[in-house]
Amino acid sequence: MPDPVAPVSNLGFAILGLLARRESTGYEVAQRMRQPIGYFWTARHSQIYPELNRLDGAGLVEHEVIDGAGPRPTKRYRITTAGQTALAAWVVGDLEPQPVRDLEVLRLWSIWTVDPDAADDLIGRLEATHQRILDRYLEELAQITDSPGGRDPANPLFASRITLEGGIRSRRTALEWCAWMRTELAAAVR
Amino acid sequence: MPDPVAPVSNLGFAILGLLARRESTGYEVAQRMRQPIGYFWTARHSQIYPELNRLDGAGLVEHEVIDGAGPRPTKRYRITTAGQTALAAWVVGDLEPQPVRDLEVLRLWSIWTVDPDAADDLIGRLEATHQRILDRYLEELAQITDSPGGRDPANPLFASRITLEGGIRSRRTALEWCAWMRTELAAAVR
């Protein structure tokens, strides 16, 4: 029987969430995780393959060997009932507040050491990257809102929709904040 | 002479930013970094002491041994001119977009696997933690806005003020998003 005290990492729950939506080969899991799933999580294949093996050993996923192109056997993974239970328990489990770590803000915290022109330029570049990401989110949301499942809380599209909405709101807020910072800089230069 | 190609880590720039504001012992740096500096970066002493030694070796900080209570010599660190130059160059340097990684959103992405009551409860707990952090930010901002340096872009308080403002805006947005998610859940249950 599988190890009952096997601790599952956050990456493990990310993968379980992915397989709960639809079964996949390890390769497909890696493809789906290259672009942020839930718009807030990424991983590479070098992390995913070992984690899939751990989840398999813990009985949270199971696999079936299928025909494939690789030199090693191709495996199709599926979440087990135990995996679904563990995932649901984690979702509603205790939240300890995670330490925030944001490189952009760390830079801004030392922005007083550069002259206002360079500061304004930096904030302009920040704005541009936020805008690009916002545009991408808006496109993705447009595709989801068309389908009816997005209104049903038991449908994965519902969760995709609300996390995407969170991303959109936070990027919009970041853009407003950038504009505000520029006026603060300009007000002082005068 | 110091190694000219020594790469400085993000932690290194966080420490330089701290020492650019005021000189400190390693212990004091660790104290100041326990609560997020710039409201978006933390570190422990076990990371800080080795990094201070690296910065010292690279000539970006210098130290003076002073009287102190520890079993080893107590050192007071100060940023050097080279350190100030390196810090300012990093602030305005290229930004590669950092991959987002948010545990809260990763959970929400799998919220469709639990029943709406548990989902509502989870979001309620999210709201509470955001609210607590927002309250703390607002208190800190109240202390800064009183002092006049906050209006001068060359004053460290200016940078503290704008990063704090960013934190406040993002927490307020998160709270609005939580409230919105609850209405979306309620709309579907009906």
Next chain:
DNA sequence: CTCACCATGTAACCCGTTACATGATTGC
């Protein structure tokens, strides 16, 4: 007497990125 604080350091471990490794098939 014990606890908290000052003060600096090291070691083990986890998580993530980059790079190395293998090998078949399909399109240019």
Next chain:
DNA sequence: GCAATCATGTAACGGGTTACATGGTGAG
């Protein structure tokens, strides 16, 4: 022929957390 895609894995390394280690001073 060469690159891209499918397909799975390992190894080296960097950053971060937790825990171990040392020892003096002052407060309760």
